[in-house]
Amino acid sequence: MRFNNRYLRQIHRWFAPIMVFPMLLTLLTGSLFQVAVLTGESEKFLWLLDIHRGKFGTLDLTWLYPFLNAFGVLILLVTGIIVWLQVPFPKKKANSQNNSN
Secondary structure, X not given: OOOOHHHHHHHHHHHHXXXXXXXXXXXXXXXXXHHHHHOOOHHHHHHHHHHHHOEEOOEEOOOOHHHHHHHHHHHHHHXXXXXXXXXXXXXXXXXXXXXXX
């Protein structure tokens, strides 16, 4: 099944910059909180876990933030893989010296 590469690239190009900030934020806050847990200081850094889950001060997106993150990554993954699989790879040329032996 062929997909319209141009349309998929447009979707991918549109979603990628939007998803950079939430994914970096999730990655950094999750990793830093894990370091705090390993050092036994997790109680001091519960605010990292709040941000990781989507609570940004008075703006509480904990009910939506994980789903938006997952949806964005899924869109990027699917469009990226489909476009990548449709790229024609160069065919290897048979070496004439190998064929003569």
